[in-house]
Amino acid sequence: MTDVSSLVEGRTGKWEVVIGLEVHAQVSSQAKLFSGASAAFGAGPNEHVSLVDAAMPGMLPVINQFCVEQAVKTGLGLNAEINLFSIFDRKNYFYADLPQGYQISQYKQPIVGEGSITITLADGSTRDIGIERLHLEQDAGKSMHDQHPSKSYIDLNRSGVALMEIVSRPDMRSAEEAAAYVSKLRAILRFLGTCDGNMEQGSLRADCNVSVRRPGEELGTRTETKNLNSIRFIAQAINSEVARQIEIIEDGGTIDQETRLFDTSTGQTRTMRSKEDAHDYRYFPDPDLLPLELDAAWVETLRQSLPELPDALRTRLMDEFGLSAYDAGLISEDRDTAAWYEAAAAGRDAKLVANWMTVELFGALNRMGLDLADSPVRPDQLGQLVERISDGTISGRIAKDVFAIMLEDGADPDQVIEEKGFKQVSDTGAIEAIIDTVLAENTDKVDEYRGGKDKLFGFFVGQVMKASKGQANPGVVNDLLRQKLNG
Amino acid sequence: MSDILAMTAVAARQALDNKSISAVELTEAYIKAGQDTAENNAYVLTTPDKAIDMAKASDARIAKGDAGLLEGIPIGVKDMFCTKGVETTASSRILKGFVPTYESTVTQNLWQDGAVMLGKINCDEFAMGSANETSAFGAVINPWTASDGPLKGKALTPGGSSGGSAAVMAARSALLAPGTDTGGSIRQPAAFCGLVGLKPTYGRCSRLGIVAFASSLDQAGPITRDVADCALMMTSMASYDKGDSTSIDAPMPDLMAALTKAKNEGVKGMRIGIPDEYTIDGMPEQIVTLWEQGRQWLEDAGATCVPVSLPHTKYALPAYYIIAPAEASSNLARYDGVRYGQRVDGATLDEMYAKTRGAGFGDEVKRRILIGTYVLSAGYYDAYYIKAQKIRRLIQNDFHQVFSGVDALLTPSTPSAAFALGEEDKDPVSMFLNDVFTVPANLAGIPAISVPAGLSSDGLPLGLQLIAPALREDTLIEGAAMLEKAAGFNHVASGAAS
């Protein structure tokens, strides 16, 4: 069962890493989960705050239907069970950025039950990761500790923003798998449109539960590292936590079950609070809210109207366009990329388009620091370029020159080919003339070739191509040269 | 002046409409009555200027023929209702100085209908208490006094938690008073002060803008001088509110029509259940007698009374004292000195919280928060909270079952008449027993009304309670009107303004 390759080598033997993730994904709603304040990012302090969010006396929550719908859609996208009856609970604890003194969340009866997603690793292998549940809950506000030497400043703009907490099974065995899981989850959320997946703005954060054990043994004590807001940090935090835990155990120590924070400057985790001062959350059903009951037919309507998801798209790209698993994986990472590709590939050599897109275009955009959305080359332009290769107007070599010019000024490939005179020469008469000149200038080599030195054929091709400034059709050149030299 | 104060709200509405009196005159009379009876400690804040302004506006609307249901009627507002621009404290030190920027839906409904605000009314701190003794403003004194017996000459409790509201009604220093009832906080003070008090079906009145005590039990309702005023005020207070997820979207039956029906037809054909389990050991004989009297009155008016059984009644009170504190412990977590109210500084955030809440809450509130925290904490939740919620279902089922055979239930409102202030047993549980007859209706979410039905041998008011199925406030009004007519209760508190 355990994939041997993912084991970690310690001083005293091999260790198996066990990882489970809790991802908090902000619902892409206009307003908050239980109040009419804006959920938008980036306002002045306490501007996006209603009386409900500030927990004013007598204020009551009313749920946002859109958020419920997004949770159900996400559940469907995770192949999960949708619970037609769910309960909102209060999770009670005191904190400066928790105005009510409790967070409204779902505890025993969440809106979404078990599901799973398939992740693809770099070697092309796939793994299924179990989803334990998805529930809706409120986000907390924000405390700022660096504004004043002895005070913290509280901004409640995020207080009450709708989150989907997606809890995985402890099914991951390496930082790579965890990273792949979060990437895949983010892709699914984005395809569904239920969360924008923007990790820098905190729309997607992960808590990582990590433990280590000897292969085949009982689960070890786990730690939870909170609030990681990039895939790179998730991988770093897990690796540093794994190393820390193995070292402690190999030195004869034990792991404390605790909550840890990841320090981005050191790349290490540190203690936040230990089990001893863990909270007693005193969950109970929120009496201000009634049970959430969903109509099975409504859920079915949502299921029918789900957009194509990454896995389906990937399969379709392979079936319909003949792409390799790898290219299909790259292109299906987000819906905009796939749409870009489909527009470029329509009616053209789809594999060649995929190749040009993933190698040349992505490489160039990467160098220029641009997103695909800001690409100077439009999908139909890349498609046209590939079409000119396919129909023999230009060679693949020349196409790279054309592409470089397209990147600079966004010009159409046909226009570049025309203006720069890049059109490939296939006229046998013109090519014959060049061949004759080349052979005449290299009579010694011609003799050597005819004397049995076959390898010189490449030399003649090179000379002809050079003399034609690369525009001669290589196929025609080959044919004619062979006739002349052998004839 | 005395004539003015003697009018019920319904009578005052007529007098205002036929211009025999102006809203300003009526309001001035009540402002003065409030000053004359200030020793009751019922008002925690008076808003006379606002009252006069509102009364003037009422007079203008009456002149235009635009009068609302409660146009020009002066009202005292229990300090649990948030009132925009007017300090609201829930009678707690922790909310001292809190001025809401918003209005509760219930009071908004009252103002919408033309009511005039006289001020804010004392109550038990966060409505937790049954004697109005837990208020940070001090106890309220019942305008009623014993004419005889051991209580003679002693200051009595008006009951609680809406003690101040009942006191201003009995003292005639307000013409109507909205209360809140979590376990009997409208009905018990109404009974102690010779008034009508109605706790409607859970969800009838919006809870939005009312300081929460126990969300699944809290309901606002009217405290009035008679049943007709109760029907009038209930009609105004109730509304479906999309801002309260537990609000009921069902039309209120025509309570005025129910009144007329009772007047014309009596309660002919009505079936009234007399629950066995409300006979409790040690209940004063005169309560038993009054209850029997009430049964007789209803039968004389055409009802059939039958014994019924609500077998889980004995568990209502202890279940309530798990559920209510549990919800309260969470509802009151927001009073932390960060966004409003009083703060006591501390070196750390946790120290600030603990000091603020330690100093801001009174003993009863602290006790209930601690009990609530305990019953919800790890390892105890199932044994206490879940157990109580199961009992709650059994109690609701009991009511469901009996209501398949009867239209309403008749019970005493309280196990005793008003008692002396400051002399009640220090044992917290004995104070809880005041609510023994009122709590089951809160647990089941069904409506109940207390009607003044007679005086004790010491000359103190006693009430009878009618309990109806959910949404049947009309049945309560019909039955209450009948009891009221039969009882002919026309006594006035010795401490009433004149």
Add this chain to the structure above:
Amino acid sequence: MSDKNPDFSLDHNSDHNVIDKTTIQKIAKLARIEIAPEREDTLCGELSTIISWVEQLGECDTAHVEPLASVTGHSLPMRDDVVTSGDDPDAVLSNAPEEASHFFVVPKVVE
């Protein structure tokens, strides 16, 4: 005393307190309420009385009873996803014991 009727007796509480001082301080800490040491004894007695009294619920068989989820029996009403409030920090902060440039201010929180 008949066993079906409300129990007015307090003999449930025996001499020993079911809630001791350690428990009082533990729940007081959870509830963030400072309890003066001299109040502990009284509170232990009071809370123990209440807890002992509510424990009479134990005698009621609830093995096959679902806990009540809501008294109304209705499903949760929902609102549309429309921004209807906010953008008034002055109102939000109008009652704040301490504020600075539209932030609430509290003693420094150490994480």
